[in-house]
């Protein structure tokens with residue numbers, strides 16, 4: 001009891017910060033399931049005791065309700081834009097030079113429980129019809145960049161992103177209104193009955209490089225990071241003390257994932273080495289962490305899984 005009281009006194013105030021962090025991180029949280037996943041990620045990252053987690057959970061749900069700004073929002077409240085036109089799908093956007101201070105990863109990226117990967121057991125049931133909606137707030141640059149990314153899948157695989165009609169499960173490409181760098185997939189692969197399978201993008205995600213949207217879409221169709229494959233220790237060494245607590249889940253080995261084809265340093269799903277990783281094999285002529293687009297092996301893997 002004493003412990004719980006202390007927990008309440010010391011941890012309860014911080015739950016407001018957690019809630020702010022969650023909202024900031026996701027823009028909007030759509031369902032209680034997603035909210036719980038995010039909360040789990042946060043509480044894991046600060047190693048809260050179980051009772052502390054419960055208090056934070058309670059606080060995060062009651063405080064917004066009391067203040068009249070519930071965290072739970074209705075997906076239907078968002079305005080969706082028209083489906084991408086043929087021109088937008090066929091466009092070749094001009095991407096600026098990578099900014100010198102461009103971050104070395106996607107900024108948030110996979111938001112999910114650590115060590116949960118998708119692959120073959122969470123693939124979309126019909127690759128020729130993966131429904132999508134996109135927010136109405138994307139400008140033409142954003143729409144062209146999304147169209148271009150989707151078209152790389154259309155050109156190279158049997159996957160087809162199609163405008164949603166009345167399908168229960170669909171990809172929702174969300175515009176995140178921030179000047180920061182936040183590009184993420186809320187969960188990985190297909191989850192039956194989930195409804196919106198969210199990909200979040202700030203304008204930074206497509207300002208300078210084409211590959212980040214392809215990267216997030218590849219999460220969305222069921223692929224984790226190349227550097228978290230179960231066989232990755234043969235190819236790279238992770239320098240854990242160079243990685244902040246918050247980012248460690250993005251480097252944990254995804255033990256539940258299936259291996260499809262061989263390790264690919266050039267994958268759009270590989271993070272740059274930075275100070276966080278070292279290679280163990282030679283990789284001549286490959287830029288590790290490239291975000292130009294799907295690599296040859298990325299395409300082969302998508303085809304092997306779906307086509």
Ligand SMILES: [Zn+2]
Pocket residue numbers: 106109110215219225
């Ligand atoms: Zn990622």
